[in-house]
Amino acid sequence: MNLFTSVNDVSDVSQLVKEALDIKANPYDSQSLGKNKTLGLIFLNPSLRTRLSTQKAALNLGMNVMVMNMDKEGWALETRDGVIMNGTTVEHIREAAAVIGEYCDILGIRSFPGLKDREEDYSEDIFNKFIKYSGIPVVSLESATRHPLQSFADLITIEEHKKTSRPKVVLSWAPHIKPLPQAVPNSFSEWMCRAQKEGLLDFVITHPEGYELAEEFTNGAEITHDQDAALKDADFVYVKNWSSYQDYGKIISDGDGWMLDLERLKMTNSAKVMHCLPVRRDLELSSEILDSEESLVIQEAGNRLWAAQTVLKNLLSSL
Ligand code: AN0
C-alpha cells in the first residue's frame, strides 16, 4: 500500500479488518517498524479523534509525528495554478507540499469541501495536489468526498459486534442545523458496498428525498426514502447528517421525524447505533440512545486507532 484515500486502495477489506483485529490484540508488535520515520499530520480543519488516534497509532509503531494546523498556523495557501499571487495567499501548494515532503516519510491530510462548487470539491484538487507535490505516501484524514479511516474503523466495529454472519447495516440520514459534507456517508457507503460484495453484510441507505448521494459511492446499496422500512430488522444503524449533493451543499429539509430515538429503535432487530462523532445531542441523535447500551459510538472512536495503525503499518512496509 502506498496511498490510502479510499476503499479502492484496499484489495481485500475482510483481510484488512482481520489485520486490524490482530493489531488490536497485539498493539506493540511492530514498534521498530517506524523507527526514524516521520509522519506529518496536516489539518486544514478541526479534529479530535482523527488527530489523536492517528498520532497514537504512529507512536505505537515507533514513528515520530509532527502535527500542523495549517489553517491557523500556516501561511495562507494558494491552491490554484496560473494566478498572480497579489491577494491574501502567501504560499503556493506546490512549494508547501514539496517542503513537507522533504521532512516527512508519510503525510496525512484533512481538507473539507467548500460546499459551494460541487465540481471543484469532487475533483479533490487540493488533495491531489498534496499527493503530487509532496511526492510521499498520503493518508486521507478526511478529504472533500471521503473519510476512509473512519469507514475502516466502522467496519472493524461492525465485525466485532455482529451477532449474525450477515448483519443488516442501515445508513440513516439525520437532521442538522449546518450544511455538512457528504464525505462520511459517501465513504461509509463505499466501504459497506464493498463489504456487501465480500459477503460480510447487507447494506441499506435511507434519507429524505433530495439527499441522494453520488452514484459512484452507492453502487450495490438498497436505497429508500422510507426510514421505517429501512429500520425493520436492522442490526446496525449508522446515523449521519449530510447536505444535498443534487442541490449542492444545501439543507433542503428540516428533517422532522428523522432523528433516531429509543422508540424508533424498537423497529429494528435490537440494533446497535453508530455515529462517527462529533454528534449534536438531541438534534442528530437522542441522548437516550447515546447514553444507552445500544450506542457503539465510543467503541467506534476507539477503533479509529486500530484502523490508523493498520494503514500506517501497511504504508511503512511499502516504503
Ligand atoms: C464533519 C463531517 O460531517 O464531515 C466531520 C466528521 C468526522 N462533521 C462536522 O463538521 C460536524
Ligand code: CP
Ligand atoms: N470522526 C472524526 O473524524 O472525528 P474528528 O473530526 O474529531 O477527527
